[in-house]
Amino acid sequence: PQxxxxxxxxxxxxxxxxxxxxxxxxxxxxxxxxxxxxxxANPDPHHEIAAIDAACITAARLAAxxxxxxGAAEDYWRALFRATYKAEFRVEKHGRENDILSVNADHxxxxxxxxxxxxxxxxxxxGAALTPRITPDExxxxxxxxxxxxxxxxxLNFVRLVKASTTFAGAARYAAWKIERHTGMPVVLTxxxxxxxxxxxxxxxxxxxxxxxxxxxx
Numbered sequence: 001p002q003x004x005x006x007x008x009x010x011x012x013x014x015x016x017x018x019x020x021x022x023x024x025x026x027x028x029x030x031x032x033x034x035x036x037x038x039x040x041a042n043p044d045p046h047h048e049i050a051a052i053d054a055a056c057i058t059a060a061r062l063a064a065x066x067x068x069x070x071g072a073a074e075d076y077w078r079a080l081f082r083a084t085y086k087a088e089f090r091v092e093k094h095g096r097e098n099d100i101l102s103v104n105a106d107h108x109x110x111x112x113x114x115x116x117x118x119x120x121x122x123x124x125x126x127g128a129a130l131t132p133r134i135t136p137d138e139x140x141x142x143x144x145x146x147x148x149x150x151x152x153x154x155x156l157n158f159v160r161l162v163k164a165s166t167t168f169a170g171a172a173r174y175a176a177w178k179i180e181r182h183t184g185m186p187v188v189l190t191x192x193x194x195x196x197x198x199x200x201x202x203x204x205x206x207x208x209x210x211x212x213x214x215x216x217x218x
Contacts, residue, residue: 053118056111056114056115056118057115057118057119058119059080059115060076060112060115060116060118060119060121061116061119061121061142062080062083062142062146063076063077063079063080063112064076064116064119064121064132064134064139064142065134065138065139065142065143065146066079066080066083066143066146067079067080067132069131070124070129070130070131071129071130072128072129072130073108073111073112073113073128073130074101074108076112076130076132077097077101077108077112078097078098078101081096081097081100082097083146083150084153085097086150087149087150087153087154088153088154088157096182112130113125113130116130116132121133121134121138162198165197165198171197172189172193172194172197172200173189173194175187175197175204176188176189176204179204179208183208183211183212185207185208185211187204187207
């Protein structure tokens with residue numbers, strides 16, 4: 001999943017500004033996605049903003065349940081990204097969540113308290129520290145929801161990859177580039193691999209597993 005990248009204007013506060021005013025209209029949803037209207041040629045911007053709002057609220061609720069009892073906003077985002085990465089077929093190296101947070105620091109600045117407020121969870125701000133006011137029952141309910149969603153992560157991700165491999169020109173080359181970029185393992189493709197990427201996938205995944213095993217034992 002892509003990160004929920006909201007941006008808070010420096011002059012805004014939560015009082016009176018509302019959650020929507022703190023979220024970029026071009027931001028990408030993270031955990032929750034509301035389907036867009038059937039006509040994508042002229043999408044309703046209000047629907048898109050509502051989808052982003054819903055994604056950020058869902059992400060904040062899950063981050064509060066997965067994160068520490070108290071900590072910096074980055075601690076909660078890291079916990080969220082690590083969990084969502086594990087739910088998919090990802091090739092990102094360890095610590096990828098830190099790269100996202102550092103590159104998009106302005107986008108994430110102040111977003112979590114806004115999203116928690118919108119989710120009905122008091123952020124419990126004490127300087128730079130947050131202590132989300134989430135009850136044990138609420139935490140169990142959120143983690144139970146996530147456990148069910150997590151089971152669907154890899155199957156849905158696999159279906160998406162299968163679709164992309166048959167509809168996206170150059171899908172095999174793109175996948176090879178992405179694997180090498182994130183793991184450092186070169187992927188050599190034959191003409192057969194490029195034509196039938198799904199048949200080549202087991203070999204590439206096996207090589208990737210061996211590559212990571214060598215790195216872990218080195």
